């Protein structure tokens with residue numbers, strides 16, 4: 001029965017066994033930046049490496065977990081620190097040896113087969129009074145990741161794409177197309193990851209059991225590769241056991257009128273395919289709305305700056321301004337100042353969330369000062385100044 005290796009978490013993070021919590025934190029952060037899936041999209045090796053360093057960090061950054069790992073050479077949530085302590089001392093329920101340091105401890109001869117069969121048939125049943133019941137649980141945590149997980153239905157991951165949509169399409173709605181790459185169910189194995197007949201498991205050579213070392217102890221446990229069956233199946237040659245294949249696809253979708261910049265559109269089931277009949281993920285489209293030279297959109301409101309003459313602003317006027325629906329009348333009240341904002345109710349964008357509602361158009365007034373050339377105009381302005389001698393900076397000076 002070949003032994004399986006326990007993981008060297010210190011080696012994985014590249015730190016010494018004497019590393020401080022700070023050393024471990026730094027080492028993990030450095031590696032995580034390098035292997036993070038966001039930095040390495042579609043890179044299986046980086047993904048595996050990231051999982052590995054995350055697992056190592058999870059154990060070593062936790063004082064209690066690290067202690068158990070140091071004592072046994074492996075970690076499971078189901079281990080009681082006191083058990084680990086006893087096992088590390090070489091005792092573990094063997095009267096007389098407890099407390100003796102450095103005594104070689106070998107349970108290789110212990111027969112777990114009855115126990116394994118029993119719990120295989122009825123789940124978690126434990127032999128009464130043996131005191132060893134916890135060990136299957138201990139190791140099940142470690143080996144649940146192997147091949148076994150590959151045979152269970154696994155949902156496909158979601159996809160996210162940014163879509164540039166022009167200003168008017170976002171406001172009025174329409175359809176758009178986007179080329180995406182998604183994982184599709186492998187047509188050869190129908191997403192089952194394997195094909196053909198089974199053969200002898202290479203991990204346990206058909207025995208269904210492997211040996212795990214835990215500190216100085218040796219345990220016979222169910223083979224994680226074949227889940228104790230002693231047989232495995234060939235990986236599908238088309239998808240190399242992934243169950244899915246990448247494919248380009250042209251997706252056509254509807255954009256609702258009033259769609260905002262940054263809004264997400266969800267296309268259910270259009271993400272990556274699942275394996276072993278697992279459901280497909282969803283496709284999320286993040287809308288990036290285009291800009292317009294005159295209109296600026298903020299949510300459902302439209303902002304626009306409109307120039308007016310001094311006479312229009314001083315005397316008041318009815319002027320025409322552009323809106324997203326075309327020309328509209330705006331009343332400029334007498335005495336309107338430059339920079340003043342006038343609200344045109346419900347002249348903004350129809351809401352995509354609330355039927356029948358729409359935003360406002362907010363007009364910022366910009367007073368255009370005439371560049372007078374002729375003597376007559378200059379004369380009038382001088383006379384106007386004489387008639388209106390008040391200092392516009394008076395209020396400002398009062399505050400200084």
Ligand SMILES: [Zn+2]
Pocket residue numbers: 186187188189190191192193194236237238239240241242243244
């Ligand atoms: Zn396949």
Ligand SMILES: [Zn+2]
Pocket residue numbers: 201202203204205206207208209223224225226227228229230231
């Ligand atoms: Zn096996």
